Amino acid sequence: MWVTSSTNNVITPTAIALGNFDGIHLGHRQVLKPILELQKQYTPTIVTFTPHPQEYFSGQTRQLLTPLTEKVKLLESLNIRQLVRLPFDRSLASLSPQAFVEDILVKQLNAKYISVGQDFRFGKGRAGNAQMLQELAQKFGVFVHITKLQTCLNEDNSLRISSSRIRQYLATGNVRQAKEMLGYPYSLEGIVVKGQQVGRTIGFPTANLQVPLNKLLPRRGVYCVRAFLTTEEVIKGVINIGSRPTVNGQVPTVEVHLLDWSGNLYGTFVRVDLEKFLRSEQKFPSLDALKNQIKQDCIVARQILA
Template identity: 35%
Template sequence: MQIINIHHPYQTDDIYPDDIVLVLGFFDGIHRGHQEVINKGIKIAKERGIKCAVMTFNRHPAFVYRRFDPDTHTYLTPLDRKEDIMRRLGVDILYEVDFTARFGNLPPQQFVDDYIVGWHAKVVVAGFDYTYGKADKANMKTLPDYAKNRFEIVTVEKKEFQNDKISSTRIRRYISEGKVAEANELLGYLYEISGFVIHGDARGRELGYPTANIYPHPYIMVPKRGIYAVKLKVNNEWIDGMASIGYNPTFGHRPSYSIEVHLFNFKEDIYGEDVRVKWVDYLRDEIKFNSADELIQRLEQDELESKEILSNVTLNKLDY
């Protein structure tokens, strides 16, 4: 897959020179609804013998349009993860546009002229709710007016699961509630965060449950506090484990939460290693135990439950 970075105003030489099918969307999460849009574009491109290109942005438009809030402005898929999933889906070209105020304030006609026609798009594919510029003026219903018969338009209708729309907003709600299994159903793969391993309090080692403390990507959405069955990738290997997100209340107050992963049958030193953590299922809430022995007893139960859950997990092509 070719990745092309675009900053407005772009140079003609930046653009792929031949005809394309252009898929539009920010695609945070690249959930099953997004995948349907992207796969539609890939299918049309193959039928026509041309490349399928996806236009996305380097950051969410909310970062530009609204005041930054670190508690709400987080991603389901940071850009590197988005690139990886697009590649695995079979996208030929990924345009990553720097979403700046100048770009975001383009009049709809100029956006269509410069970023669709100017990119040699013969077919445009997008979800029913795709907007560009002001949503009340520039959406899929108004796109034919700006297109002026210069390219075909394919609108993909909403995809539902359990009588509700599959959306990034719904997935975020599930993750914030600890319902990662439900989120995974909508994503079509296991939700993950990336980060690297740092030193912690070594409390887990003292209890017989050594953990890898994860410093996460700064703009990625972390599930709610609690205990989870997880898989962690380090050194190109996926390893089963269980994770705790929280403040370790049994041992007193700490100023910030930690993400700690206990890996089953694994004893290597991985400090400083980049890792990916897949959140498979929620086990329980974080609890303050009366003693270390009581905590250990519960950790033994958590391990058994995690191993049973993980024994039934099969990774698909978007998980690797």
């Protein structure tokens, strides 16, 4: 997939999906569907902003469900051919809705078809909405498809699918409900690096994942997972996300213990899919107490993942 931050080297003409698309959840996929159906005529293109407008105005870094490398892989798997990351700066932020449509979408991106969600906003002060985009683009012969908000069931309620709600689920460790909205398990991935190797001393060696700094970590604690190795093996395991208070850890780490597996993973890439939250992070009185709890975690994980 072609990734660019410059409109000077965009592959045109384009069928565009506009939005942030953090997570590429089931709601996002409905927005992408129309442009994929036009891929024989136009280049299916995602147009997003970097940094996120909220990050630009607040000055606070946003943790992401899908950092760039993950987003690219997901979009590639959906046959999206181009990702345009428009630099969000003072100049872009000051564009009126009319100027954004004419100067950016029509002139620079040569958009022939645009797809947005029902709640899409754009232009200076978020003055433009999906209906206004439809009206403005029509003047240039560009069709705008507006996708209705998507919902999924949560117990007895039907809830709107959104990145913010997925974040809320992850903050409480509810990875199963997050999966319902994402359409796939929430995962953590990275290169395995050396840690303090405490797990090895108590019989539970762990792989210390170096995840991207801007990756959103779910609630601290222990989860059962499925790990995907570069050898294409899929291994059951348990993961601990936290600062390891029993051994006076200070920095949050992501450490996975693989069940019934041994080998050297240093320097290799590993992805883990979070399947269920098992327990919160806690400080144990001794390493033996920690060891006994990990044994119990592994027993429960085997039962859940069986």
